[in-house]
Amino acid sequence: MHSTRYIIGFILILTASVAIGLTSLREATKEQAARNEDIFNKRAILSAVEGYLGDGVASVSDLSDEQVIAMFSKMEQPVLDMEGNTIEGIRAEEIDMAKERKKPEAERRLPLYIYEEGGEKFYILSVRGNGLWDEIWGNIALKSDLNTIAGAAFDHKGETPGLGAEIKDNPSFARQFKDRQINKEGEYVSVMVRKGGARDKQHEVDGISGATVTCDGVTEMIYRGINYYQPYLAGKR
């Protein structure tokens, strides 16, 4: 049997050395890890305009890290308040949607990325909502008519692999949103994920069987998310 003093000493030395070891490892990798995360998020935003990335670029993974950073530095990135006014002095990429979502609705700030390619402007909106297990989020790109969807990309925190996680893992789910319209005869209707298959080819997409809750979450997220941008979009139209 060891004495109490020995035990306390042992634990102190062990935890201190582990703490020092882990902290130094974290410090050594922090910068690169933050850069990786930043580029990962930027690629996610760009994947909403996949297909409009310029000549010879078929997918976001064809772009190098430097190209991604360069594209974002020249992009117009206004931040909007809930009334649709631009907030000065901040760029969209500095907004953390997860934090904004915790605020009361009226105080939220909305990031908007205005991406230009071949003379056409694309408005990339960020949306966030709840799936079955945890948060889901996505980016929706609108064409310059502010009605037609140019593309969408989704991600999630913990949806079931093979079912809800398909909103991200299966590229053809997000691809369905292309050319769908958010307005019906001038009125905002958003795009619905329909269980059993889309009936209205302009405003609905096919759901994923076995992932009804996640799909309903996507519908809700898109409806609400785009609606937040409505004051701004209305002013632009």
Place this chain on the structure above:
Amino acid sequence: MADTAVKEKEPMFPFGKKERQLLSDPLNDNNPITVQVLGICSALAVTSLVYPSLVMSVAVVFVTAFSSLFTSLLRNYIPKQVRMIVQLVIIATLVTVVELMLKYLNYPVYKQLSVYIGLIITNCIVMGRLEAFSMANKPWRSFLDGIGNGLGYGIILVMVGIIRELFGKGSLFAGSPIELKIIGPTAEYMINTTESAMFGWYANNNLMVLPAAAMFIIGIMIWIQRSYNTKLVDVS
């Protein structure tokens, strides 16, 4: 299993019959999942696709091997009263190292697996081996025992993953750079994959992607293993 260390003089890293057994036993006769029935939680959770199962296996092999090694190195200094806390500290440290390195080296894979990596801490196999083996054996053998048990866990994970992904999604290695579409219809549903429309009539079995399927598959595996490995029947 946990024999006492041999007293005679031996090379620093001996690799005889005993050592081979440390590596091979967990693969069959003493498999952590099918015989000891440990680590079931993560085996049900991560195996819906092959690729995450594979990465999870590699991470678990790393953690079991090195936590066994470090525990064994410290075994004569660890106060018995707090040994479990010490083991947990070692495991948690290694899991954090895996997480930090993934973040540093391959962020997309980290994003895909972050939940699972944390699950390693709760994996009973790791702590079970530390308690049962490393606390009483020399570092080299503990290290091999850790690798063996990690592999024994990993082999089942990958086998279950292959069955579940093949019948649940019709593909293999989805999410990795070498995604293959093996069976089932090749609609636009799987547009990015290398297509080979074998058994185009096959409709994906949605049960397979649910954790319950892993339960059945592991159960059947245990059944098959016991029906040819008579040694196991007597043990229980």
